[in-house]
Amino acid sequence: MISWEVVEGTLLVARYAPEGNHDEIKKPSPNETRVAAFDLDSTIIDSKSGIVPNGDPDDWKWWQDNVVRKIRDAHLSGHQLIIFTNQGNLTTPTGELGPRLKHFGMNLGIRFYTPEEYFQGIIGQILGHKFNPDWSITPEVEARINKNLTELELFDLSKASHTGHKLTSAGGNVIIVFVGLPGAGKTTFFNIALNFGVIRLNRHDLGTMENCMEKAEHCLEGGFGIVIDDCNLDKSSRATWIDMASRLNVPVLAAEFTTPSDLCLHNDSTGPKGRQIFPRTKFRELEKQLEAPTIEEGFSEIVKVDFEWVGTRTELDIWRRYWI
Structure with a gap:
């Protein structure tokens, strides 16, 4: 039965x-x-x-x-x-x-x-790894987890060498444009390292590009810095924010997330329970559209944000499994 x-x-x-x-x-x-x-x-x-x-x-x-x-x-x-x-x-x-x-x-x-x-009973060729999440876990990450460092202790924005410090040192009115594939760690980075003094804007949350632009201009006129937390993969999608910065006479910085594509897919697969995974075919299409930001586009500065895993030992044990 x-x-x-x-x-x-x-x-x-x-x-x-x-x-x-x-x-x-x-x-x-x-x-x-x-x-x-x-x-x-x-x-x-x-x-x-x-x-x-x-x-x-x-x-x-x-x-x-x-x-x-x-x-x-x-x-x-x-x-x-x-x-x-x-x-x-x-x-x-x-x-x-x-x-x-x-x-x-x-x-x-x-x-x-x-x-x-x-x-x-036939012993075949030993299967290797095309992608292994442990490749992204450095000894420094393991040591940090073993010491139970908090996120605030890890991301000390008072240190001039920290990426978050570089992005926020421009002061109040500033546009920070995130550039990176889904799963690159953009929102996580904002929540941990930039969630003080700047306002996060996301087109998906606000419904339309027009709403996002209106909110951005309102924040800048009020003296606040803003972070554009979208993929912003090509020059045309970034030009909107560069033009706004020029018109309002505020600096515009690019935060280029360098997370490799397979690691992005892995990160996306380990998101919160119940969250829809980004479609793989669509992801590969976006990957082809990715253009690295340049100063010639009009950015005041480009800051590279390398992937750095943050979390508890329990979270790491789940994350380092094979999900793709």
Whole structure:
């Protein structure tokens, strides 16, 4: 008998119990730690016709003749069997599957085997990393977390060497234009390092570009500095703010976020629970539009903002898993 459960609207779980146990299908107890987890397509089963995806429910075969025996052996040795699949959305190739499944296993803390290795005993090529979040965690970050430094202690704006100090040293009336892809850390940087003395403006929050410009001009006329927290990827999108700065006779600075694109995608995937992830196709389109800001555009200064991870040990343990 099979029971079905939808978890938080994003995960469909099927649980199977042999006949005779159908009165109650028990969920695994917390003490059950032996797990044998398998991908479905091209691991346990394959298409008989070779057509994928295929709407025919009978168009399948076991991937290898010994698949059933190996899975039965895992069950008899006390492993709980789990099959993962993404039938609802994964309809086109999304890159090399092996490294992504290896990262999935690493996130769960279980050993990863390729189908050839597990079912056939063939040791294949060791899978490497195209992207590893740990590449962005320096020894200084680890030391800071171990010392439990607060965000304010970390971002001491009194230090002339700090990026936030460079951006706010121009004084009251100033336009700071953020330039960076989604997930580059723009809003996080503002909340930690610039959230004193300048006002954050975002076109999405204000509804239209016209509303954003009207609010910006009102703030500047009142003597406040403003931060334009949007992507501002190309010259044309930045020209609006450069022209406003020229007309109101205020300095305009660019904060260029240098976070690599794969790290941006990773950051975007680890956002608050329930927040919609930025569409990947749209992200790659934006990546092609990115133009580095220049003094020739009319900026008074360009300050590069390199990625620096900030948070607690618990937050880091979640962030450093593989999410893309």
